Amino acid sequence: MKSVEGSIKCADDAPKELLHKLHVEYLATYSSNPKHAMEKTISEYLRMSGAYWTLTGLRLLGAADRLDRSELLRFIGQCQTPAGGVAGSVGHDPHLLYTLSAVQICCMYDALDTLDVPRLVEYVAGLQRPDGSFQGDSWGEVDTRFSFCAIACLTLLNRLDAIDTAAAGEFVLSCHNWDGGFGSRPRSESHAGQMYCCLGALSLLGRLGELDADRTGWWLCERQLPAGGLNGRPEKLPDVCYSWWVLASLSILGRLHWIDEESVTRFILASQDGEDGGISDRPGDVCDPFHTLFGLAGLSLLGDRSLAPIDPVLCMPTETVRGRGVRPQVLT
Ligand code: GRG
Ligand code: ZN
Numbered sequence: 001m002k003s004v005e006g007s008i009k010c011a012d013d014a015p016k017e018l019l020h021k022l023h024v025e026y027l028a029t030y031s032s033n034p035k036h037a038m039e040k041t042i043s044e045y046l047r048m049s050g051a052y053w054t055l056t057g058l059r060l061l062g063a064a065d066r067l068d069r070s071e072l073l074r075f076i077g078q079c080q081t082p083a084g085g086v087a088g089s090v091g092h093d094p095h096l097l098y099t100l101s102a103v104q105i106c107c108m109y110d111a112l113d114t115l116d117v118p119r120l121v122e123y124v125a126g127l128q129r130p131d132g133s134f135q136g137d138s139w140g141e142v143d144t145r146f147s148f149c150a151i152a153c154l155t156l157l158n159r160l161d162a163i164d165t166a167a168a169g170e171f172v173l174s175c176h177n178w179d180g181g182f183g184s185r186p187r188s189e190s191h192a193g194q195m196y197c198c199l200g201a202l203s204l205l206g207r208l209g210e211l212d213a214d215r216t217g218w219w220l221c222e223r224q225l226p227a228g229g230l231n232g233r234p235e236k237l238p239d240v241c242y243s244w245w246v247l248a249s250l251s252i253l254g255r256l257h258w259i260d261e262e263s264v265t266r267f268i269l270a271s272q273d274g275e276d277g278g279i280s281d282r283p284g285d286v287c288d289p290f291h292t293l294f295g296l297a298g299l300s301l302l303g304d305r306s307l308a309p310i311d312p313v314l315c316m317p318t319e320t321v322r323g324r325g326v327r328p329q330v331l332t
Helices: 020-032 036-040 044-060 067-080 096-108 119-124 144-154 164-172 191-202 213-221 242-251 263-270 289-301 317-325
Strands: none
Touching: 020 036, 020 044, 020 289, 036 044, 044 067, 044 096, 044 289, 067 096, 096 119, 096 144, 119 144, 144 164, 144 191, 164 191, 164 213, 191 213, 191 242, 213 242, 242 289, 263 289
8 A cells, every 4th residue: 555655745836825815815705606606506514614614714814804794694693493503504404513603603703693692502502411422413423523512612602601511521531542632432533633622622621731731742743744734644645624623733732833834834835726716635636615714724823924813722813712701721
């Protein structure tokens, strides 16, 4: 089997600077651009998260005014269901993933009155199970991603009192593996996306002190490949979105300097589309708003001062998070 090491390279003529203006145009016009009609149809079920990726990306670029605020808030209002949770699209079923995206957008727009907050809190709290875990919706799938979504939603709404936080923390800690990583459930394989969710949840619960931060940080910094990009688990390809899941996790642990910042920056910049804007998963691939946000967010964490600072736990502008009086725990 061919090793992934060295299989992905940044071409010499790949972009080396951040294409700020092109990304603003790409994100601001994504949903109205006929070129993306097919992707838009296929991703209809996650439109709410798409709106969060686009708005957050534009906030980092200082161009949030390019989106129609009232249209987006009207859409959110239409997606909150009688159960209190928020769906990915109008007429769909609610889920914690989209409920968090809706809360994040409303916080960025300072418009929480768009939502029926007491009912939303009841919905989130109702998804907690006796072992402290969270199911994503009424169908019952349990995953540490959903623990993060629930805890992040309630933190932003200042309603952590609605759940059993001690049990929620114990469940997340029970998903910590011998290799230093975290999985989706107890004894599941370590994965960088799950790592971000678990460290984010423990940060918001103020329980990072219970971890061996060196062992955890070591699993994370081993995700960097020779070309600079980061993968999500051993022997996998590098992907720009892991510049967020891994870098944010290292940042929460106060160990961002454990990776080579220059080569990961080069990898993200090489994944930009030099003609139409946007960032893809790796150099030469097709761009999408998901990788565009996480590429920009990674660059912001790495200190690009042309972008607004980002909070490593909530993946929202630091200004918004502080404005709500939220100070997630980070280790130094
Ligand atoms: C507020 C930023 C934010 C997130 C909300 C849903 C969520 C919380 C986090 C998702 C974390 C996660 C599990 C990310 C991984 C996404 C991803 C690229 C999955 C692909 O997995 P595989 O197995 O890919 O297809 P690999 O790279 O392992 O081959
Ligand atoms: Zn990806």
